[in-house]
Amino acid sequence: MEVKKLDQYLKERLCKDHYEQSLYAVQLMSHVTKIYDLDPRDAIMAALLHLVSRQMEPEQIVEYVARHNPKLVERVPEHHPVIYYLTGPASAWFAIEELDERSDDVYRGIREHTLLFEDPSPLAQCLHVASVLVASDQNNARTAVLMCDFMGGRLDVALNALKKRDVFTLRKTDSPPMTRISNPDFRKSVS
Secondary structure (H helix, E strand, O other): OOOOHHHHHHHHHHHHHHHHHHHHHHOOOOOOOOOOOOOOHHHHHHHHHHHHHHOOHHHHHHHHHHHHHHHHHHOOOOOOHHHHHHHHHHHHHHHHOOOOOOHHHHHHHHHHHHOOOOOOOOOHHHHOOOOHHHHOOOOHHHHHHHHHHHHHHHHHHHHHHHOOOOOOOOOOOOOOOOOHHHHHHHHHHOO
């Protein structure tokens, strides 16, 4: 699906906040494609589609992911927000099944952007930071530092800082970090 039609599709189906976050993520990802050697089309498509499953209710997202891989739902620890981590896999499957987006790099970038999986792709890592930035208070000093690191080519510094912070508030947290699970190729179940 071309970007213009996809934009209209998302505008009609996502709530205003998720739609605007997707557009802002597209802007950020467009700016960092050269910095992180990302394919521009893949970066834009992944950013645009990373919240596409949010058109469903939270319970529907869990059911949708459970239909594809029940063990994935079981592996999210109780103290972590399930929807936050399952949005990536759900949006990746939705992009393939409903929108016919067939790029492997886009699929992996979306699926892995919540960092639920071990060894996320560079696109997924960038999309993770971008998605945290777009959802963060833009007047927060921590957001500004994270933005400077990300836009300055210091992805490892930004990711390391996020390991120690709540991704919703950017405050330091004592919660144990999410244990990442192995990264099998779930795409086989939807091809």
